[in-house]
Ligand SMILES: [Zn+2]
């Protein structure tokens with residue numbers, strides 16, 4: 001049996017658990033992922049559709065489906081945090097890495113849509129480090 005990992009949204013309305021049993025971890029740099037995260041890329045971990053146990057707030061999830069692309073996002077109605085969702089084919093559950101409270105054993109394996117990569121990402125990674133707010 002795999003370790004059980006917990007996850008939740010920022011406001012704590014939605015909570016879930018799943019097994020540490022993942023088959024892919026992609027960083028997606030497409031423009032849509034930049035827009036929906038407000039950041040340089042989305043961090044998506046893939047598992048099987050049945051590997052999720054919603055412990056609180058499943059009915060507080062909103063789903064956005066893109067009109068033309070195979071793209072959707074599930075998020076908390078209250079705080080907007082990304083939460084796990086089934087892909088369009090229903091064959092994979094996609095877990096936003098940042099929604100996990102515990103560390104998964106898988107690490108990123110691919111940077112996809114690298115052609116659309118934010119022009120400022122490399123400079124951001126190289127920028128000076130601070131442990132908290134810059135003061
Ligand atoms: Zn929330």
Ligand SMILES: [Zn+2]
Nearest residue numbers: 028029030033
């Ligand atoms: Zn993307």
